[in-house]
């Protein structure tokens with residue numbers, strides 16, 4: 001619980017790249033006072049109906065994975081529309097946009113977290129892994145709880161047309177959003193002024209936001225201004241994450257993803273360094289943070305965590321999860337209440353350059369890392385790929 005609070009407060013302090021002071025407390029776990037502050041002459045607000053675009057995750061110039069909404073506190077009126085947009089870049093992390101009264105207790109209390117389905121099951125990756133369809137597919141519940149299973153495989157909710165958002169729903173979930181997807185939320189005219197929390201069911205407590213519904217007479221920032229600030233925030237996070245390229249590494253160490261200090265909601269989804277020379281018989285430590293699947297001789301079918309069928313059913317691509325010719329990795333972390341796995345070193349495994357070899361999904365919440373260790377027994381140049389992030393590439397040169 002304490003850790004979840006830390007994440008929430010770091011998020012509140014660090015995610016507003018606009019340079020404007022962040023209003024205190026709105027992202028705190030319990031202090032969700034409406035943020036209908038008066039709008040000064042410098043930022044002309046509006047009381048007209050509008051559609052506000054909000055970015056979901058994303059990367060800037062290909063440099064990093066941003067795990068946040070572009071605006072983590074949005075003000076709007078009943079009748080407005082929120083247009084959540086995924087970036088178009090292939091290979092980005094999937095996300096959800098999930099509102100509902102289950103969200104706040106779900107990311108702040110152990111009891112609450114047991115009522116909120118995760119997309120990915122919480123267990124060591126093996127071929128039996130199944131997504132929770134209630135999280136992976138759209139689900140709109142006025143009352144009651146969505147189907148949930150810690151080991152995965154919970155069924156989908158009953159299919160229904162997306163209703164307007166009233167603020168009283170227990171669970172109001174976009175389902176998985178893939179690159180290019182959009183999720184529009186119309187705020188019902190009956191929605192009461194107040195603050196409503198939303199989150200991503202993939203990235204949990206590190207990827208949250210608040211919607212403040214203002215009284216109709218109170219101006220809120222214009223959509224264009226909100227969107228400008230959002231782009232600035234996303235860019236700022238990506239550029240800060242890119243500083244991870246300069247992170248010093250030890251001999252025979254390759255980082256798989258780099259998380260910056262005080263930067264919980266973006267990270268560099270790259271290998272650092274991208275070329276590493278070792279002698280035959282030496283062991284390289286691939287140190288993974290967040291979620292990566294390190295592979296040699298991968299083919300097209302191996303890439304991507306999920307496959308979405310035309311009917312919306314989401315299947316996990318077990319090729320990206322399950323280790324091949326490698327030790328079993330630790331269980332996937334649950335991002336709702338972070339489990340900090342630190343300094344897990346898997347037993348070394350040898351590689352002679354032939355055939356598919358894959359770590360399976362290494363999933364860990366910073367600051368720790370899971371170390372996947374490979375002893376290279378044969379001279380050659382080997383391409384390293386990540387099965388989660390298609391454009392993560394590096395070379396190991398064994399001399």
Ligand SMILES: [Cu+2]
Nearest residue numbers: 095200202203
């Ligand atoms: Cu997410």
